[in-house]
Amino acid sequence: MSFGAAVAPAPQLVGSCTSGTTDRLAPQDHCVQSAGGDGISSLRWSSTANHLVSTNWDGGVRCWxxxxxxxxxxxxxKAQVNHEGNAPVLDCCMSPDGNTVFSVGADKAVRMWQLGQAPPNNVPQQIGSHDQPIKSVGFLKSSNMIVSGGxxxxxxxxxxxxxxxxAQIQLPERVYDLDVSDSLMVVACAGRHILTYNVQGQPQEHERKESPLKFQSRCVAAFPDNTGYAVGSIEGRVGIQYVTKVPGKESFAFKCHREGNNVYAVNHIAFHKGYGTFSTVGADGIVNFWDKDNKQRLKGFPAIHRTITCAQFNAQGNMFAYASSYDWSKGSSQHAPNTPNEIFVHHVQDEEIKPKGKKSGYR
Structure with missing residues (x-):
């Protein structure tokens, strides 16, 4: 695939691909050039090639x-486009063939960018809108539709x-995150509402419930086998919830991203498609790999001492992209202008992410 729009030069921020190896999970992790001039809100890999796409608060949608x-x-x-007025971009997803990026953000627009094509004025085509900023977007394979939550x-x-x-569905509260895995869609809303839908054909609500976690939901991710989902909160906890009865498996919750009396938000959860294991990244600058079936932590990486906002495994599961930038959880008053905005790619070793066998409890 060839790409059209050239990448605009990124502002030179303190530490941008110049920081020491202690600011990444492992010394050999690759620092991605031109990661943008403001916070990184999402990372997505193509399912058909190793193309990595990011969205940023500076209005950019970038591809490597x-x-x-x-x-x-x-x-x-390879390429970059920008939302109109450089409005913050909050999320993106990709079509199953890996050729199209759909992005949403503070301009209240759902936009479409065909990789390899430079859109007019370098602004992706608008295909939909909401009355307020749009927080999350996903792709429904069965119906070839895009879903947006605002x-x-x-x-x-x-x-x-x-x-x-x-179609459109009225929700009980604002959307904080949504995720789609084949026939299962899960939506996390303000007020700790969680709704699941069967999206095989016409979307049908399966269940709505209160989050098993006591505080505000921050992120949600559907299991690759569609039997349930994981939800993370601002209190440094993750809930594992089943929507389909699985013999020998029950819903549970566990603590993570905590140190002593300090509690950090779980900013993102990403599943490894091959093994069904998953990562959590947090405001404490730590990445953990987990095995929900055997209830154990597979790998705990050293803290990079800066907030990690999002992460994603590639389709093959041998690369793990993660982003370090301000996560805006404490508002503009806590934002330091020289905060680096960096994306790293880690080569995943099989022993880091493969289930190790049954053990009792997380450790």
Whole structure:
């Protein structure tokens, strides 16, 4: 695939790909060039190639081609587009063929960018809108539709060829995060509402419940086998919830991203498609790999001493991208202008993410 729009030069921020190896999970982790001039809100990999896409608070949607050989990684900047008015971009997803990026943000627009094409004025085509900023977006494979969830308490479903939503659902509160895995969609809202839907065909609500965690939901991720989901909160806890009865498996919650009396938000949860294990990243600058089935931590990386906002495994599961930047959880008053905005790619060793066998309890 060829790419059209050239990458604009990124502002030179303190520590941007110049920081020491202590600011990454492992010394050999590759620092991605041109990661943007403001906080990184999401990372997504193509399912068909090692193309990595990020969204930023500076209005940019960026794409890199990532190459891996013998554990050595390099990321080549390929293209960048910007939301209108450089409005903050809060999330993105990709089409199953890996050719199209759908992004949403503070401009209240659902936008579509065909990789390899430079859109007019370098602004992706608008295919939908909400009445308030849009927090999250996903792709429904079975119906070839895009779903967006906003602060207007609405879920909207889009056919990219039509200007009006195909369907829309009123929610009890603002959307904080959503995730789709084949037929399962899970939506985490303000007020600790969690809703699950069967999206095989016309979306049908399966269940709505209160989060098993006591404080505000921060992120949610569906299991790769569609039997349930993991939800993370600002209190440094993760809830494992089953929506389909699985013999020998029960819902539970566990503590993470805590140190003594200090409690940190779980900013993102990402599943490894091959093993069904998962990562959590937090405001404490720590990445953990977990095995929910055997209830154990597989790998705890040293803290990088800066907030990690989001992360994602590639389709093959041998690369793990993670982003370090301000997460805006404490508002503009706590934002330091020279906070580095960095993306790293870690070569995943099998022993780091593969289940190790049954043990009692997390450790």
């Amino acid at each position: 081609e990532v190459q891996e050989q013998g554990g050595q990684i390099r990321a080549l900047p 602060y207007d308490k609405m879920l909207k479903f889009w056919d990219a060829r039509q200007p009006n939503p195909v």
